Amino acid sequence: MGFDHEDFALNAEQRQRLGYQLIDRINAYFSSLTHLPVQPPLQHRDANPHAATLPDFGQDAAHVLDDLCTQMIEQGFHTPSANYFGLMNPAPTYMAVLAEALVAALNPQLATIARSQLASRIEAETLGWIAQRIGWRHPEHCGGSFTSGGNEANFSALALALTHRFPGWIEEGLVSLNAQPVFYASAEAHHSIEKSLGLLGVGRKSLRRIAANARAEMDTNALAAQIRDDKAAGLLPLCVIATAGTTSSGAIDPLPEIANLCAHYGLWLHVDAAYAGALALTDTHRHRLAGIERADSITIDPHKWLAMPFAAGVMLTRHPALLEPTFGIDTAYLPKSSHGPLPDNFRISAQWSRRMNSLKLWLTLRVHGRLAYEQMIGQQLALASSLEEKILATGSFVLAVPCALTILNLRAKVAEDLHLDEPTTAHLHREIARRITDEGLYWFSTTRVRGQSLLRLMIISYSTQQEHIDALVRRLDRAAQESAEALGLFKTQP
Ligand SMILES: Cc1ncc(COP(=O)(O)O)c(C=O)c1O
Numbered sequence: 001m002g003f004d005h006e007d008f009a010l011n012a013e014q015r016q017r018l019g020y021q022l023i024d025r026i027n028a029y030f031s032s033l034t035h036l037p038v039q040p041p042l043q044h045r046d047a048n049p050h051a052a053t054l055p056d057f058g059q060d061a062a063h064v065l066d067d068l069c070t071q072m073i074e075q076g077f078h079t080p081s082a083n084y085f086g087l088m089n090p091a092p093t094y095m096a097v098l099a100e101a102l103v104a105a106l107n108p109q110l111a112t113i114a115r116s117q118l119a120s121r122i123e124a125e126t127l128g129w130i131a132q133r134i135g136w137r138h139p140e141h142c143g144g145s146f147t148s149g150g151n152e153a154n155f156s157a158l159a160l161a162l163t164h165r166f167p168g169w170i171e172e173g174l175v176s177l178n179a180q181p182v183f184y185a186s187a188e189a190h191h192s193i194e195k196s197l198g199l200l201g202v203g204r205k206s207l208r209r210i211a212a213n214a215r216a217e218m219d220t221n222a223l224a225a226q227i228r229d230d231k232a233a234g235l236l237p238l239c240v241i242a243t244a245g246t247t248s249s250g251a252i253d254p255l256p257e258i259a260n261l262c263a264h265y266g267l268w269l270h271v272d273a274a275y276a277g278a279l280a281l282t283d284t285h286r287h288r289l290a291g292i293e294r295a296d297s298i299t300i301d302p303h304k305w306l307a308m309p310f311a312a313g314v315m316l317t318r319h320p321a322l323l324e325p326t327f328g329i330d331t332a333y334l335p336k337s338s339h340g341p342l343p344d345n346f347r348i349s350a351q352w353s354r355r356m357n358s359l360k361l362w363l364t365l366r367v368h369g370r371l372a373y374e375q376m377i378g379q380q381l382a383l384a385s386s387l388e389e390k391i392l393a394t395g396s397f398v399l400a401v402p403c404a405l406t407i408l409n410l411r412a413k414v415a416e417d418l419h420l421d422e423p424t425t426a427h428l429h430r431e432i433a434r435r436i437t438d439e440g441l442y443w444f445s446t447t448r449v450r451g452q453s454l455l456r457l458m459i460i461s462y463s464t465q466q467e468h469i470d471a472l473v474r475r476l477d478r479a480a481q482e483s484a485e486a487l488g489l490f491k492t493q494p
Contacts, residue, residue, distance in 0.1 A: 010061070018061055025069040030094060033463040036081040042438040046075050077443075082463035085444040085472065088247070088275050088301070091461040092309035095367045096360035100309060103356045110354035111346040112334075123358040124342050129365065130300060131316055133280040135293030143320030145349035146312060146357040150274035150301045153315035154241070155196040156327075156350055157297035158183070160317055161239040161268035162200065163326040164296070170326055174201045182230045184208045185241040186218035186253055188449065190272060193241050216251035216401045216409075216449055218242065220258060227265055239268040244289055245276030245305075248447045248456060250407035252276055255291030263294075271295040274313070276405060278305035282374045285381070288405075302361045306373065307462055312357045315349075323348035380406045380459045383469055387457065390473045396480035401449055406459040409449055414484045424487075426453035431483040436475055 010018070029036075039045065058064075078084065080091035108119035123146055128139050136142040147153040162169050166177055181202055185193050187209045198204040208230070210223045227237045240262050242253040255271065262269040271277075271292050277300030279285045280292070292298060296319060302312040317323070328347040330336075346352050364372075384406040391397050391410065398416055401409040412432065415425040429446045433455060437443050447456045457472075484490055 014061070018065060021062060021065060022069070025066075025073070026097065029073060033078075033080055033091060033461070034082045034465070034468075036078055036083070037441045038079075038081045038084050038086075038437075038443040039077045039440045040075060041440040044440075080461055080463065082461055082465065082468045083442045083472075084461050085442060085457045085459065085464075087445060088304040088458070088460060090304065090307045091463050093307050093360075093364045093368070093462075095364045096308050099360035099363040103359050108356050110356055111352050112344045113340055113342050114344075116345075116356075119356050119359070120342060120345060122362050123345075123356065126358040126362045126365075127314065127316065130277075130280065130314060133286075133370075134298060134316065136316070136318060141320070142316055142318050143323050143343075143348060144297075144314065144316035145345060145351075146354075147315050147349070148311045148351075148357075149303065149313040150190065150272065150299050151192040151195065151313075152350060153274070153299035153301070153313045154190070154192045154270070154272055155199065156315045157270045157299060157317065158193070158196050158200055158239065158241075159326050159350075160297055160319065160322045161270060162202070163322050164268055164319065165236075165238055167325060179236040180206065181236045181238040182206055182208060183239045183241060184210055184223055184226065184237070184267075185272075186210050186212050186243060186246070188212045188216050188218075188246040188248060188251060189241055189243045190247050190274070193272070212246075212251070212450055214401070214450075215404070216246055216249040218253040218258065220254055220261065223258065224261055227261065227267075231265075237265055237267055239270060241270045241272055242295075244271055244273035244279075244292060245405060247275075248407070248449050249401045249409050250275065250403070250405035250458075251401070252288060252404060255289065255294070259291050259294035268296045269294065270297045270299070272299045274299050274301040275304045277301070277314075278373065278377060279405075281306070281370050282377050284374065284378060305377065305460070306361060307364070307376070308360050311355075312361060320348075376462050380462070380464075383459050383464060383466065384408065386466065387459065387469045387473065390469065391476060394473060394477040394480075396477045397455075400452055400454045408455075408457045409447075410455045410457065411452065412455075412480050412484070414480070414489055418489060420489070422451070422453060424489075428483055428487055428489070429453050429455050431487060432476070432479045435479045435483060442472060442475065 079089035108116045110116045110120050110123060113120050127144055131142045168176055183197060183206055185207060194204045194207055197207050208226050210226060211219045213219045230237050240258055242255055242258045244252045259269055273292060279289050297317040300314045302308040303310050324347050327349055345354050384403055388403050388408055396413055397410040398413050400411045412428050415428055433446050444457045447454060
C-alpha cells in the first residue's frame with residue numbers, strides 16, 4: 001500500500017471538520033477558565049501513565065482527537081484557570097493560540113533571512129518594540145533574539161559577557177582565559193544562572209550568591225564587599241546578574257545601584273527580567289524597572305507576564321557586535337550570510353532550526369495594543385494588593401516579604417504566635433497547601449526565602465478576578481485553622 005500525501009494532509013473536508021472540532025473544544029475551554037478547577041480532586045486523578053502501545057495502524061481522527069481533548073481537559077493541570085495562583089505560567093491570549101496554529105501550519109524556519117523573510121522581519125520588529133520600551137531606541141545599537149525561554153536567554157547573555165571580556169574564548173576555550181571569572185547574583189536569583197555557568201564551562205562555583213535583604217532584593221553593600229574581596233584574591237569579577245522579579249517573591253534588585261557598581265568595576269550587567277520585564281510595556285509602572293536601560297543584556301519572558309503560551313523568551317543586548325563572534329559559524333551546508341539589513345538568526349543565537357516564537361506576541365499586540373497589557377498588569381497589581389489586604393485581615397497569616405508585584409509570600413500567623421521552629425513551620429505550610437491543592441480547585445506553592453518557609457501565591461492568569469481572590473481568602477483562612485488543628489499545634493498553646 002503506497003503513501004498518499006492526503007494520508008497526512010487529509011482532504012479539505014476532513015481538515016475543516018477536524019479543525020472545527022478542535023476549535024469548538026478550545027472555545028469551550030476558554031469559556032470555562034473563570035470557573036475551571038486547576039485539576040481534578042486528588043482521588044479522581046488518573047495516576048496511571050498513558051500506556052497505549054505504539055500503533056502500527058491509525059484510528060479514526062475525530063474519535064482520537066475527541067478522546068484526547070476530553071482526557072487532557074478532564075485530567076489536565078490547568079495553569080490558564082482563574083484559580084491558578086502558582087508559578088509564572090500564564091493563561092495565553094486567544095490571538096496567541098491562533099498565531100501558534102498558523103506557525104505550525106506554515107512552519108517557517110527562521111534560521112536564515114533568505115528562507116524566512118517576512119517571518120524573520122516580524123521577529124525583528126517584535127524585538128525592536130520591546131527594546132524601545134526598555135529605552136533602547138536605535139535598532140542599530142541593540143540586538144538579540146527570541147529564545148525558548150529565560151533559561152536559554154540567560155545562557156546566551158552570559159556567553160556574551162564572556163565574549164566581551166575574552167574575545168577569543170569561543171574558539172580557544174576556557175583554558176585560554178588565564179583567569180578565574182566570577183559572576184554575582186542574589187541568593188534569590190533563578191537557578192538557570194548556575195546551570196548556564198556550569199554548561200558554559202566556567203563552573204557553577206564561579207557564581208557568588210549575594211545575600212538578599214528583607215525585601216528579597218540583592219544587598220548591594222554585600223555585593224560591593226564581595227567584588228572587592230574577589231579582586232583582592234586575584235580573581236576576575238566579570239558580571240553581575242540582577243533580577244527584576246525574583247521567582248519566589250517578585251522582588252526587583254536595586255538596578256541603579258547595581259548599574260553604578262558595574263560601571264565602577266567595569267563589569268557586565270545582565271538583568272534577568274524574565275517576569276518583571278513585562279512592566280516595560282506599561283507607562284504607569286515602567287519606573288519600577290528604572291536602571292534596566294543601563295544593562296548590557298536583558299532576559300524577558302513573554303511566556304510569563306505577557307500571557308504567551310510556551311515557548312517565548314527574549315534576550316536583548318546593547319552590544320549587537322558581540323553576537324556574531326559568540327554564535328556565528330560557517331560550514332558548507334549553511335547558506336552564506338544574508339548581507340541584508342538583518343543578520344541571519346543562526347549567526348546571532350544558539351539555535352539553528354528556529355521556530356517562530358514571536359508571532360503570537362506580535363499578533364496579540366497588533367490586535368489588542370500595548371495598552372491592553374498596561375490595563376491587565378494594572379489590574380493584576382491591584383488584585384495582588386487586594387489579596388494582601390484581605391488575607392492579612394483574616395488574622396491567620398502574616399506577610400513574610402513585602403509584596404513587590406503580584407506574588408505574595410505568607411507565613412501562618414500561628415507559627416509566629418507559637419514561635420514554631422522552621423521545620424515545624426514548613427510542615428504546617430505544606431499541610432495548608434496540601435489540603436487546598438488536593439481538592440483540585442486551586443493551586444499554589446510553598447517556597448523558602450532567606451531561610452524562611454512560606455506560602456507563595458501569585459496572580460498570573462488574566463482570567464483571575466476579585467471574586468476568585470475573595471473565595472481563595474476564605475479557603476486559606478479555613479485551611480490555616482484546619483491544618484494547625486490537624487498538626488495538634490493548638491494543644492501546645494499556653
Ligand atoms: C527569574 C527567572 N529567570 C529565569 C527563569 C527561567 O525561565 P524559563 O522557564 O522560561 O526557562 C525563570 C523561571 O521561572 C525565572 O523565574
